[in-house]
Amino acid sequence: MSTRRTTLSGHTFEFPSLVELMAKATPARSGDVLAGCAAESAAERVAAQTVLADLPLATFLEEQVVGYEEDDVTRLILDTHDAAAFAPVASLTVGDFRDRLLAWAAAGDEAAISGLARGLTPEMVAAVSKLMRNADLVAVGRRTRVVTGLRSTLGLPGRLASRLQPNHPTDDPVGVTASIVDGLLQGSGDAVIGINPATDSPARTVALLELVDAVIRRYDIPTQSCVLAHVTTTLRALEQGAPVDLVFQSVAGTQAANRGFGVTLDLLAQARAGALELGRGTVGRNVTYFETGQGSALSADAHRGIGGRPVDQQTLECRAYAVARHFEPLLVNTVVGFIGPEYLYDGKQVVRAGLEDHFCGKLLGLPMGVDVCYTNHAEVDADDTDSLMLLLGAAGCSFLIAVPGSDDVMLHYQSLSFSDVLTARQVLGLRPAPEFEEWLARMDLLDDGGRVRDLAPDAPTARALLAAAAR
Amino acid sequence: MSTLPGRSGDNGPDPWAVLRGATRARVALGRAGDGLPTARELEFRLAHAVARDAVHTALDPEVVRAGLDGLPVVEVHSAAADRAEYLQRPDLGRRLAPGWSLPRPEADVAIVLADGLSPRAVHEHGAALTTALLDRLADWSVGPVVLAAQARVALGDEIGAALGARVVLVLIGERPGLSAADSLGIYLTWAPRPGRTDSERNCVSNVRPPHGLGYAEAADLVLRLLEGARELGASGVALKDEGPSLPSESGHRSPPGIPAGADPRTG
Numbered sequence: 001m002s003t004r005r006t007t008l009s010g011h012t013f014e015f016p017s018l019v020e021l022m023a024k025a026t027p028a029r030s031g032d033v034l035a036g037c038a039a040e041s042a043a044e045r046v047a048a049q050t051v052l053a054d055l056p057l058a059t060f061l062e063e064q065v066v067g068y069e070e071d072d073v074t075r076l077i078l079d080t081h082d083a084a085a086f087a088p089v090a091s092l093t094v095g096d097f098r099d100r101l102l103a104w105a106a107a108g109d110e111a112a113i114s115g116l117a118r119g120l121t122p123e124m125v126a127a128v129s130k131l132m133r134n135a136d137l138v139a140v141g142r143r144t145r146v147v148t149g150l151r152s153t154l155g156l157p158g159r160l161a162s163r164l165q166p167n168h169p170t171d172d173p174v175g176v177t178a179s180i181v182d183g184l185l186q187g188s189g190d191a192v193i194g195i196n197p198a199t200d201s202p203a204r205t206v207a208l209l210e211l212v213d214a215v216i217r218r219y220d221i222p223t224q225s226c227v228l229a230h231v232t233t234t235l236r237a238l239e240q241g242a243p244v245d246l247v248f249q250s251v252a253g254t255q256a257a258n259r260g261f262g263v264t265l266d267l268l269a270q271a272r273a274g275a276l277e278l279g280r281g282t283v284g285r286n287v288t289y290f291e292t293g294q295g296s297a298l299s300a301d302a303h304r305g306i307g308g309r310p311v312d313q314q315t316l317e318c319r320a321y322a323v324a325r326h327f328e329p330l331l332v333n334t335v336v337g338f339i340g341p342e343y344l345y346d347g348k349q350v351v352r353a354g355l356e357d358h359f360c361g362k363l364l365g366l367p368m369g370v371d372v373c374y375t376n377h378a379e380v381d382a383d384d385t386d387s388l389m390l391l392l393g394a395a396g397c398s399f400l401i402a403v404p405g406s407d408d409v410m411l412h413y414q415s416l417s418f419s420d421v422l423t424a425r426q427v428l429g430l431r432p433a434p435e436f437e438e439w440l441a442r443m444d445l446l447d448d449g450g451r452v453r454d455l456a457p458d459a460p461t462a463r464a465l466l467a468a469a470a471r
Numbered sequence: 472m473s474t475l476p477g478r479s480g481d482n483g484p485d486p487w488a489v490l491r492g493a494t495r496a497r498v499a500l501g502r503a504g505d506g507l508p509t510a511r512e513l514e515f516r517l518a519h520a521v522a523r524d525a526v527h528t529a530l531d532p533e534v535v536r537a538g539l540d541g542l543p544v545v546e547v548h549s550a551a552a553d554r555a556e557y558l559q560r561p562d563l564g565r566r567l568a569p570g571w572s573l574p575r576p577e578a579d580v581a582i583v584l585a586d587g588l589s590p591r592a593v594h595e596h597g598a599a600l601t602t603a604l605l606d607r608l609a610d611w612s613v614g615p616v617v618l619a620a621q622a623r624v625a626l627g628d629e630i631g632a633a634l635g636a637r638v639v640l641v642l643i644g645e646r647p648g649l650s651a652a653d654s655l656g657i658y659l660t661w662a663p664r665p666g667r668t669d670s671e672r673n674c675v676s677n678v679r680p681p682h683g684l685g686y687a688e689a690a691d692l693v694l695r696l697l698e699g700a701r702e703l704g705a706s707g708v709a710l711k712d713e714g715p716s717l718p719s720e721s722g723h724r725s726p727p728g729i730p731a732g733a734d735p736r737t738g
Contacts (some may be wrong), residue, residue, distance in 0.1 A: 418594070422505035
């Protein structure tokens with residue numbers, strides 16, 4: 001490991017390791033300050049970016065941020081690296097790679113960008129993102145194509161799907177159903193109807209799975225359900241023959257952090273195999289769903305790399321994507337703004353992190369969505385989340401999470417609302433997933449212009465769905 | 472323009488009332504184009520504003536002293552200089568700023584009133600809850616009430632150790648939500664000393680009469696936990712069967728992206 005240095009404006013900056021170089025090149029955020037790895041001045045940050053720009057991409061295949069021997073995520077990354085996919089950019093530096101991506105994006109060459117995924121490591125992608133401005137992240141993200149499917153097809157050009165998140169503080173079936181109906185009537189739910197259960201009880205998980213499955217079957221909705229219980233709970237539900245569409249798990253970028261989540265790669269493989277065996281897909285076979293978020297490793301005190309040095313939270317986030325992509329997910333989303341101001345302090349940091357996560361996940365081959373959200377103790381409000389939502393829509397984000405009226409009454413934070421997603425679609429000319437759009441039309445929920453109707457309560461569809469909620 | 476009738480018609484023929492009656496979630500809000508109708512938008516904005524104000528209100532010692540009716544109060548400050556630093560550096564909120572001194576009464580119980588993420592909760596419920604606790608602690612010696620500014624739960628470990636207390640009770644403002652900005656939580660830690668972990672604490676959450684737990688009810692729960700901890704010589708998960716252990720975010724309700732053990736509300 002060699003010290004890298006540069007002299008800018010007469011001052012020499014030294015970066016003794018790749019871990020420190022990556023951290024100091026990261027745009028400012030509170031989590032890296034908390035971890036003690038952030039650049040100590042604005043000039044030091046640019047110096048690190050300058051050094052990083054000259055680093056050959058191939059460096060990341062030889063020099064690690066988190067050790068190969070002690071971390072199974074690093075082993076997964078390097079052992080599954082696809083040299084043929086890497087070949088088109090193998091001779092580039094990080095800075096050249098940025099320029100190349102921007103050129104491909106401007107030319108609309110989706111194949112060139114999207115074909116790289118298996119040849120890129122999370123560290124390469126994190127590195128190039130650190131050199132990019134927000135608009136760069138949008139421009140390249142928009143031209144990175146990742147299409148997945150189970151009973152709806154996600155990631156197609158010109159589409160923006162949403163996860164309908166009908167959480168309830170006690171998992172009350174009527175309460176959950178009311179939120180599902182509210183979301184469906186506003187054109188949400190094409191990515192998934194996904195519930196965070198209030199308890200991790202296997203019986204409750206099965207009951208919720210059966211409830212959503214019944215709604216989906218009764219109205220023949222081309223979407224999938226998910227109860228976001230721990231993977232071990234989903235395994236038990238599978239054993240009991242529950243209607244499991246998707247295996248969910250929160251994952252992080254180090255083996256130690258995943259241990260904190262109670263997850264191993266073997267467990268994930270086992271659960272995925274169980275869900276695949278059920279054969280519940282109609283248009284595809286992607287049966288996993290992962291959530292991630294910058295700061296999760298640090299909050300578990302599992303954020304250290306080579307030499308015990310703290311790794312920056314954005315690089316660790318990208319490593320979580322390597323875990324996710326190994327299991328060919330239908331959906332992956334970062335939860336940006338939930339974890340608190342000690343990781344992302346204000347609207348500027350949240351917007352930046354959301355765009356980075358989307359870009360990096362997609363470039364690595366993930367069907368990337370975002371939970372655009374905030375808590376009341378962060379310097380973030382709905383104006384900030386509006387901005388991020390519209391930027392993500394422009395960036396070709398696969399799906400956004402939406403809850404009734406932006407207020408998640410179980411997890412106690414604010415996400416987007418169902419009507420926010422309609423706004424993003426309207427402003428940017430985006431449409432729901434094709435199968436779901438056909439269903440909305442069949443249910444008479446769309447007007448002649450394809451817009452989700454402002455429903456009068458006595459409309460036949462509204463009456464039918466409301467009656468379902470009443471049961 | 473909203474196509475929905477007003478929310479007052481819940482008893483009338485309004486079919487959306489079915490949805491609204493089924494959940495506390497903000498369903499059936501109606502739309503103005505693809506946005507929210509103005510009235511709904513302002514309701515939401517007000518809820519957020521109240522929560523924000525609760526976070527950013529400064530702890531006012533005089534408000535608490537007035538409610539404690541002449542009881543001795545010692546004021547301390549964490550190493551977090553101001554609110555912005557407090558919010559970004561939870562590590563600083565867990566230790567005392569240099570220069571603050573505490574008496575050493577070697578009492579059984581130390582009571583710490585901590586602003587946490589809602590100083591407003593301390594203003595509204597801190598003194599009354601402390602009084603309810605003192606009423607039930609006849610069996611125990613109690614040190615002076617410590618009022619801690621820019622404080623996290625774990626600051627109680629250092630304070631309890633400095634006071635020589637056998638157990639510390641930290642009464643702390645919980646993270647404001649849209650529906651409740653004045654919840655107080657109580658964290659009990661046996662044999663407090665710096666380095667204690669969340670799994671070594673027990674918690675009684677959501678003290679905010681009349682909507683949440685009442686003072687007497689909460690104090691009764693704490694007394695039972697105290698007696699259990701004394702018998703066991705420990706608090707935390709070992710005390711689990713005797714009372715509630717750390718709820719919500721610390722365990723199976725882990726919100727997205729947060730592993731067990733982190734407590735984003737107050738930690």
